[in-house]
Amino acid sequence: VSGTSSNDDNDVLISRYLDGALDASELAAFNRRIVNDPAFAARLYKVAHLHGSLRELGTVGTENLYGGSAAPADGIDVPLSVPLPTPGASEIQRPRGQRSIASAALVAAMFLIATIGVLYVVWPKNAATLAILKQGRNVWIERDGNQIPVTGETEIHAGDSIRTANNGSATLVFNNSNLKVDLEGESHLALPDVSAKPDTLDLALEKGVLSAAMEGAKPAQPIVISTPTGEVALQNTQLTIAASPTETRLDVHSGAVQLSRKSDGKSVAIAGGQYAIAGNAVEMAALPFATPAREKEEPEVAVAVAPRNVEEPKKKEEPLKPWEMNITGFRVVDAETGEPIPDLTPLFYGSVLEKKKLPKGFTVEALTSPEQVGSIVFELNGRQRVFVANKPPYTISAIKDKGFENLDLSPGMYNLRATPYTKPDGKGKPGPYMVVRFQVVRQKGQKPQGPPGIPPPKQ
Amino acid sequence: MSEESVPGREEVVRQFMKHRASLFAFALAVVRDFQFAEDILQEVAVVVCEQWEDFRPGTNFSAWARQITRNKIYSMSRATQRNIALTPEAMDCFEQAANNVGGDDAESIDALRHCLRKLGDKARQIVTLRYHDGLDCSAVAQRLQSTAPAIHMALSRIRGRLADCITSRLEKPNA
Numbered sequence: 330v331s332g333t334s335s336n337d338d339n340d341v342l343i344s345r346y347l348d349g350a351l352d353a354s355e356l357a358a359f360n361r362r363i364v365n366d367p368a369f370a371a372r373l374y375k376v377a378h379l380h381g382s383l384r385e386l387g388t389v390g391t392e393n394l395y396g397g398s399a400a401p402a403d404g405i406d407v408p409l410s411v412p413l414p415t416p417g418a419s420e421i422q423r424p425r426g427q428r429s430i431a432s433a434a435l436v437a438a439m440f441l442i443a444t445i446g447v448l449y450v451v452w453p454k455n456a457a458t459l460a461i462l463k464q465g466r467n468v469w470i471e472r473d474g475n476q477i478p479v480t481g482e483t484e485i486h487a488g489d490s491i492r493t494a495n496n497g498s499a500t501l502v503f504n505n506s507n508l509k510v511d512l513e514g515e516s517h518l519a520l521p522d523v524s525a526k527p528d529t530l531d532l533a534l535e536k537g538v539l540s541a542a543m544e545g546a547k548p549a550q551p552i553v554i555s556t557p558t559g560e561v562a563l564q565n566t567q568l569t570i571a572a573s574p575t576e577t578r579l580d581v582h583s584g585a586v587q588l589s590r591k592s593d594g595k596s597v598a599i600a601g602g603q604y605a606i607a608g609n610a611v612e613m614a615a616l617p618f619a620t621p622a623r624e625k626e627e628p629e630v631a632v633a634v635a636p637r638n639v640e641e642p643k644k645k646e647e648p649l650k651p652w653e654m655n656i657t658g659f660r661v662v663d664a665e666t667g668e669p670i671p672d673l674t675p676l677f678y679g680s681v682l683e684k685k686k687l688p689k690g691f692t693v694e695a696l697t698s699p700e701q702v703g704s705i706v707f708e709l710n711g712r713q714r715v716f717v718a719n720k721p722p723y724t725i726s727a728i729k730d731k732g733f734e735n736l737d738l739s740p741g742m743y744n745l746r747a748t749p750y751t752k753p754d755g756k757g758k759p760g761p762y763m764v765v766r767f768q769v770v771r772q773k774g775q776k777p778q779g780p781p782g783i784p785p786p787k788q
Numbered sequence: 789m790s791e792e793s794v795p796g797r798e799e800v801v802r803q804f805m806k807h808r809a810s811l812f813a814f815a816l817a818v819v820r821d822f823q824f825a826e827d828i829l830q831e832v833a834v835v836v837c838e839q840w841e842d843f844r845p846g847t848n849f850s851a852w853a854r855q856i857t858r859n860k861i862y863s864m865s866r867a868t869q870r871n872i873a874l875t876p877e878a879m880d881c882f883e884q885a886a887n888n889v890g891g892d893d894a895e896s897i898d899a900l901r902h903c904l905r906k907l908g909d910k911a912r913q914i915v916t917l918r919y920h921d922g923l924d925c926s927a928v929a930q931r932l933q934s935t936a937p938a939i940h941m942a943l944s945r946i947r948g949r950l951a952d953c954i955t956s957r958l959e960k961p962n963a
Contacts, residue, residue, distance in 0.1 A: 346873070347820050348925050348940065356873055363878040370878075370885035377817035379947050379954075382809055382900055383919040384822050389789060478805050479894065482796075494799060768831035 339369060343376045388410035459530070460485040460510075461521055467497030468512070490519045493537065497743065498710070505747065506530070506543065508552060508563065513538035513744055513764060514708075529553055538746065538764050540569045541677065560589045560739035567678055569764050570639040576608035576652075578761045588613070602677075606761055608652070617657075647728075648703070654749035654760035655698045656705075664690030665732045680767040682738075690735030692726040695747040695763070702760070703752040709745055719753045738769045800840035801850045809859050809897065810850055814886050818861050818874055822922075831860045836862060851887050858883060895958060903953035911946045918943060 346359055362372045462468070462483040469478040471490040485491065485501060491512060493499055499512040512518055516537020521530070530552045535636055541554065541697035543563050552563040559579070566584030570577060579588045581599045589596040590607040599605050603615045661673035665688060673680060676693060695705050695718075705723040707716045716725050725745070726734040746764045751757030804811075812833060817824040835856050843852050858879065865872050874882060907915065917928045925939040932939070 340948050341941055344925075344940045344944040344947070349820055350925070350936070350940070351873075359873075360878040360897070363874065364881050367885055367888075368880065370882050371889050372890050373817055373882065374813060374886045375951060376944075376947055378810065378813035378896070379900070379951055381813045381816045381822075381825070382897055383915065383947075384922075385809070385812075386897075386900070386904070386919070467799070469802075478802060482898070494802065590814045 339372050340376060343373050344783045346373075347377065347380055432449040458484045458504060459487050459489075460501045461766040462502045463489070465493075465497070465499040467494035467514075468492065468499040487520060490517065492517050503530070503552075506552060508543045510539060510542075511744070511766065513540075513746065531555060534570055534572045536572055536574070538571045538762075540567075540744075540764065540766055542679075544566045556589075556607075558591055561586055569678060569766075570764055571764065572667070574760055576606055578604060578606045578763070580604040580678070580728065580763060589729060602675075604763075608653075610732055633655065636712075646758070648750050649699070649760075651751060651758040651760045653699070653747075654702045654751070656695050656747050656749060656761070657698045658696045658761035659745065659747070659763075659765045660694050661691055662694050662722070663688045663732070664692050664726070667679060667722070667732045669694070676765055676767060678766055680765075682741070682767055682769045683772055684769060685772045690732075690737075692724045692733045692736040693745060694725075695723045697721070697723060697749060703757050704750045704755055706748045706750060706755040706759075707745060708748075710743055717755045721745070740769050740771055742768050743764070797837070797840045800849075801844050803843075804836045806854060806894070807850045807853055810886070811853055813872060814854055814855055814883075815861060817882065818872060818879065819865065820873065824864075824868075828857065828860050828864055832857045833866060835860070848887070854883060854886060865892070878919070883923065896954060899954040899957035900950065902957055903950050906953060907946070907950075911942075911949075914942055915946060 342351075342359065346356075346788060351359055352520050354569055363373065449679060459697055462470075462479060462485055465479060465483075466722070470483070470485070471477075471491055471492065472486065472488070482528050491499055491501070492510050493514050493516045497512075497514050497516075497518075501510045501518075502508075503510070510518070510532075514537070516539060517535040518537075518539060519533040519535060521532070532552070532554045534554055534556045536557075539554065541563060543552070554561045554570060556570065556577040558572070559577035561568070561579060562571065564584060564586060567582040568584075568585050568586060569580040569582070571580075572578075577588070579586070579599060581601050581603055583601040584597060585600045587596050587598050588605050588607055591615055595613055597605050597613050599615045603617055605613055651754050659676040661670045661682065663670060670687070670691065672686075673682065675696075682691075693707075695703065695707070701721055702723075704717055704719045707718065707725040708714070708771055709716075709725065718724060720728075722728075724733050726736050739770065744766050746762050748755075748759040748762035751760070799957050801803075808829070812825055812829050815828045815832075816822065819825050819828065832853065836853060839856075843849065861872065864870075896962075913932065914928060917931055918925070923931065925943065926936045928934075928943075929936045929939045
């Protein structure tokens with residue numbers, strides 16, 4: 330869209346068309362123009378979009394049109410000499426069209442929500458702003474009993490709840506602290522009403538997965554993340570919390586924090602590279618992710634695994650219970666050889682995968698305890714891409730005759746969630762899942778361009 | 789083994805909300821009446837809610853919803869004995885153009901809000917009378933002791949500048 334004189338002429342024509350001011354011959358020419366000039370048809374669409382958006386904002390009030398600001402002296406204006414509107418000019422009644430009788434209550438509610446969504450974006454913000462929602466997709470806010478779908482940068486107030494859809498995500502940057510929070514899909518994070526607890530910023534992760542990073546100076550007030558079963562006081566740390574009604578899993582990527590269990594008040598200190606689970610059916614202890622020792626034992630494990638695979642069906646072992654399975658970490662492996670890549674073993678939260686230094690093909694493996702579970706379900710960036718691995722090594726791409734299929738990730742940010750299941754094909758009961766967030770770049774120093782481009786599954 | 793996630797009804801409804809402004813623009817460009825366009829969109833919402841399972845994951849949601857909108861434009865115009873200004877051939881081309889334009893409604897509205905603050909006094913008067921008070925161009929001209937063609941010209945220039953500003957804002961959000 331450019332402001333050329335040609336566009337000006339087109340816009341006047343479109344403006345007259347939208348106002349119903351074209352006569353029959355002009356209308357016929359207008360139709361021919363749409364058919365013969367795709368750019369003109371696109372311009373009509375853009376102007377109509379602006380026309381509709383202006384009307385939508387204007388219906389609410391002039392504060393929403395101009396954000397309560399005074400007109401700038403050097404603002405956008407038009408060369409039209411007009412007097413100032415007389416007082417009461419805006420009291421003229423709008424012409425009302427005929428409402429469709431068929432407007433169902435459900436639809437009215439949807440429109441209310443959508444309108445509130447627009448209002449949310451444009452309404453002057455008076456309530457206390459706790460954080461800014463920097464990025465989000467398929468995310469909505471619950472505020473004063475309303476559900477407000479949002480995308481883009483949005484202010485988050487005290488008392489808001491943020492929910493993500495199963496393929497949604499959200500990134501929040503909190504005011505007055507160095508706290509950044511990433512919410513995964515199917516998550517629900519409630520922010521407190523500040524007046525209720527003035528000394529502490531208490532975030533309630535009702536369900537889902539939250540990754541938090543806090544670095545630098547000590548925040549002005551203590552920050553606590555609570556879940557249905559546990560509580561974590563944040564310090565300078567990077568961590569991931571996965572919460573369900575019965576369990577909380579805390580993975581600490583750097584720094585050290587304490588996880589408290591709500592049912593009995595028991596707490597455990599967890600350092601970087603460790604995780605712990607707070608739940609009634611598991612013992613709460615700080616356990617390491619993948620350890621280098623495991624790598625050294627790899628050849629022996631490989632020898633042991635081969636006969637075990639043959640014998641196992643005869644043993645009729647008891648199926649695993651959900652709480653007996655854990656994801657202990659991730660690592661990147663060479664797709665051709667299946668060998669782990671030392672620099673990316675384990676694959677930590679926040680790792681940067683530099684494509685230039687990686688083998689031509691690579692994939693990500695989830696390490697489990699025990700080494701064999703029913704199956705592992707991988708979800709990359711919400712549920713944009715789902716893969717089920719039934720046999721170890723549990724990788725996010727299919728096993729070939731030799732090695733694996735290349736994961737083929739384009740530069741971007743990725744969230745990978747791995748969930749163990751008691752039975753093959755992602756069936757049976759799920760165990761506690763683990764999430765890792767990593768970045769793929771062509772070479773270090775380059776920022777990923779735009780959202781991650783995930784190619785379609787190859788099978 | 790792999791499987792694609794299948795969006796549920798909620799997800800389809802969310803997609804509808806996300807594309808609502810675009811669908812409204814499409815209907816508005818054809819019927820040229822705010823209220824009638826809104827009525828059409830409400831009917832489209834009913835169809836989307838009822839027939840969400842017809843949407844095939846991986847396909848273009850806005851194109852699917854726009855097709856429903858087009859059908860509703862025809863059926864509701866017939867029912868209310870309104871004429872459609874665009875010929876079927878022009879409608880095809882316009883639909884194609886709308887599918888190609890795309891864009892994020894929420895981001896556009898945010899950018900519009902930013903750009904509206906840059907409007908000068910005169911531009912604000914016209915925008916307020918047209919979009920807040922709901923006057924057509926002739927009534928705006930009467931109110932401002934001007935002429936309808938002058939208001940058409942002024943409004944189209946304002947929209948042109950706003951469109952430029954929005955484009956620039958979306959390209960450089962911090963500008």
